[in-house]
Amino acid sequence: MSTIVATLGTDRARRLRAALTALLVAAVAVSAPFYFAPFQVFQLTMVLLYAVALAGLNLLVGFGGQISLGHGAFFAAGAYTAAVMLDRYDTGHLATLPVAAAGCFLLGLGFGVPALRLRGLYLALVTLAFAVFLPPLLKRLEPVTGGSMGLTVDKLQPPAWSGMAEDQWTYFVVLAVTAVSLLLARNLLRSRVGRALLAVRDNESAAEVMGVRLSLHKTLAFAWSALFAGVAGCVYTWVIGFVSPDSFSFVLSITLLAGLVVGGLASLYGPLLGAAFVMYVPSVAQDISEAAPGVVFGLLIIAVMFVAPTGLAGLAGRVRGTAARRLIRTTTRGIYPLSGPASAYGTISKGVSAYFKHVNDKGGIDGRTVEFIVRDDGYQPPKAVEEARRLVEQEKVFAVFQTLGTPSTAAVWDYLDKRKVPQPFVATGASVWGTDDNHPWTTGWQPNYISEARVYAKYLKEEKPKTKVAVLYQNDDFGKDLLGGFEAAVAGSGIKVVAEESYEVTDPSVSAQMTSLARSKADVLLNITTPKFGSQALAADAKNAKWNPLHIVNNVSSSATVLKPVGFKNVQGVVSATYFKDPADPQWADDAEMKTYREALRKHVPGSDPANQFNAYGWAAASSLHKALDAMKCPTREGLRDAVRNLKDVKVDMLLPGVTLSTGPDDAFPIETMQLMRFKGERWQLFGKPVDTRKEFGPPAK
Structure with a gap:
């Protein structure tokens, strides 16, 4: 009998402890959102x-x-x-x-x-x-x-x-x-x-x-x-x-x-x-x-x-689920894919960081220092949402600068627009950043993909007016934007797109797509990829001795870091387009801005490669933001929003001669001028004249 009583007592005690624990958990759960x-x-x-x-x-x-x-x-x-x-x-x-x-x-x-x-x-x-x-x-x-x-x-x-x-x-x-x-x-x-x-x-x-x-x-x-x-x-x-x-x-x-x-x-x-x-x-x-x-x-x-x-x-009895966090108050922050399938872009943040540290050394912007800290979204939209909310609500940032990639930017622009937080100069060329009228707080920076496609189409019309084109593209709005812009630009001409193959960012390789495109025997291969897949496509093209098309690679995969693994001897004659100075090009060796960039990068981001074009991209984007901050009529979020949408031929020293920033009430595309380049030896060489796509083609349709 005593054993039974003891057991019943133990059960009652266990149930009581469980009930008290449940009540405590419920109380904490209910009070949490108010605390x-x-x-x-x-x-x-x-x-x-x-x-x-x-x-x-x-x-x-x-x-x-x-x-x-x-x-x-x-x-x-x-x-x-x-x-x-x-x-x-x-x-x-x-x-x-x-x-x-x-x-x-x-x-x-x-x-x-x-x-x-x-x-x-x-x-x-x-x-x-x-x-x-x-x-x-x-x-x-x-x-x-x-x-x-x-x-x-x-x-x-x-x-x-x-x-x-x-x-x-x-x-x-x-x-x-x-x-x-x-x-x-x-x-x-x-x-x-x-x-x-x-x-x-x-x-x-x-x-x-x-x-x-x-x-x-x-x-x-x-x-x-x-x-x-x-x-x-x-x-x-x-x-x-x-x-x-x-x-x-x-x-x-x-x-x-x-x-x-x-x-x-x-x-x-x-x-x-x-x-x-x-x-x-x-x-x-x-x-x-x-x-x-x-x-x-x-x-x-x-x-x-x-x-x-x-x-x-x-x-469970020893772990309390705490996680240490470092809160740093900043003026601007950026969300980049430091990991994941687009991690090659992560080095852009080094150029941005070097620029702002250089500016801070000289007294900051209008007497204010700029702290630029990077958050990693792994090229995953849900993570971008989390990081954007962290920056806005927890760290009270002034602006969210340079979110990278179309999917991540699209995931957060509604939230930032609702919170009235500027999202200036996003690192993606999707045309939607300039054609959409419902998100005034978000602005693009680099030439949009439709304009870039028009530059390639203009070149082919002049040099190969009866050519056949095969296209490899990323299956998202980046790839579809550039492909659609190219098809529209060559419509009615003698240029025909005879083969198209897409890939997903989660694919291990594009070898199967390249094999399929090779069967088309096209005269030109238009390579619309991000760095990892751009390198794979270039390598596949080099290995196929039976197919030797003119290879055009889009700007975002034109960095020497993409070409080098393939072997420079295997990418001779590849064509692309650009709008900022290539730090590996000796013609800019004595350029004042390039000298400043190299010195700042060595000083503030030791171990980084000054010749990497992505670092120079980051520097140019940060310099552009500096110009916009200088142009603010009042030092508020609204002031920055209005400034980035009212730029008039603003010169940024890291951009190519003839390339400036211009925006207006009906034009939300800051950079619309590009110049063609061809890879020769161990570097890109500019050729032709800069193409102002605003004047040549007009803005992309809304």
Whole structure:
């Protein structure tokens, strides 16, 4: 009897502790949005929705014993379901939730069929293929999904009676969804379905002997996992207000799986801890090393798994989930891909940093010093949104300067416009930055891709009026903008585009596309790529002795750092266009600005390469911002916004002679003049005269 009493007492004590803990957690969760700043509330909201996604993955991997590298694809399906319903059908936000959940459940049922025959690495490969396949498919369904530019939708808005700010209301809605989802997962695991999943995970043969239907429960595991991912994706759309295919690359699936393993497999608390790890630790890694945040992040994962092989859930009593942050008040900051498929562009920030440090040494701008700190978005739109919010809400920046890449810039310009924060001189040539009238706070800088395409078309009309052209292009608005501009410029002439091949930024190589283009026997190859793929295309062209087209490479892949791995002897005669001085060109050796640039780079960014064109690009962009800041009529955000849209033939010393900055009420393209160049020896050589595309062709159509 005493034993029974003791046991009952222990159970009561355990239940009491659990109830008190639940009350404490609830109290903290409810009070959090009133205590933390808006950006921190946003981060907590993201943790909650990631926890829902990881809870679904935990059902499949942790408790079901199966493997999935495609969870991000189900997340994307839920996100796009919500976005399409909100954008096309103007439904309420809450109405999208059951549709996304049901749709992803059915998708998971269908996808669970391969799980009946596959396991281990084979199943992992099939799920990975799904994650890799979905983003390109979303781009091709442009009438519905918005293509590579994605869809922008309204975020959740608080009702008037709540008295809450937007971030607070969103947090509570997501908190409710997360609480219901985690409770559902808990109850599911304690049901017959959950017990069957555990039996299948531990020993399939034994489970089958006990009457467990393997096919049913394996399929259900995928279905329930997909449902949770769909719910998380749907909520993601509510929170971010923007979706694009590049937001859901296979990296998301890998990140979610890593988060679950770090948080703790087969643990009810693991998804929450893993979600916190996924949200906060990359930022900590970036604070530790801005040059190699991915390396630091990987090392931190290794360290956690070494200390806690069963994940953070096994150390829940000792880990408090704190993450150190360094808050530095700055005037401007930039968001660059220091890691990921476009990391070659990361060195642009070195040129920007060197310029502002040089200016600070001379007293700053109008007596104010400029602190320029770089944040890494890995060329991932969701990370760009997070970093933009961090800069605006937490670090109170004056402006967000030089966001790089069309997907990342498109992901944040609605937010920055709403917050009335200048986004001057974005590092992307998409024509939308100059043709859109609804985002006055965002301005391009470099020549837009349509204008660049017109320069190549003009050259071919004059030199090869009856030529056949093959095109390799990146499957996003960068590639489509330049390709579309070229096709429009050669329309009605003797120049014909006879072959086109696209690639995704997540592709390992473009060798297959180059092989296909070679079959066309075109006279000209137009190479519309970012650095990694530009180098691959140049190498493939050099190796193919049976096809020797005139190779035109777009400006963003014309840096010597792209050409050097191919071998300078293999890229002789390649043509491109530029608008700023090449630091490797000896004709600028005695140029005063080039001397200043080289000295500043050596002094302030030791170890960087002054001959790298991307560094010179950064210097020129920073110098342009300096000119705009000098032109402000008042030192306010509005003053900067108006200044960058009212530039009159402003000279920037790092730009080529004849190239100036000009904008106006009907012209939001600062630089529209380019000059052709040909690679000879070990450097580019300018030829022909600068082409002012404003005068030659007029502005791109809105």
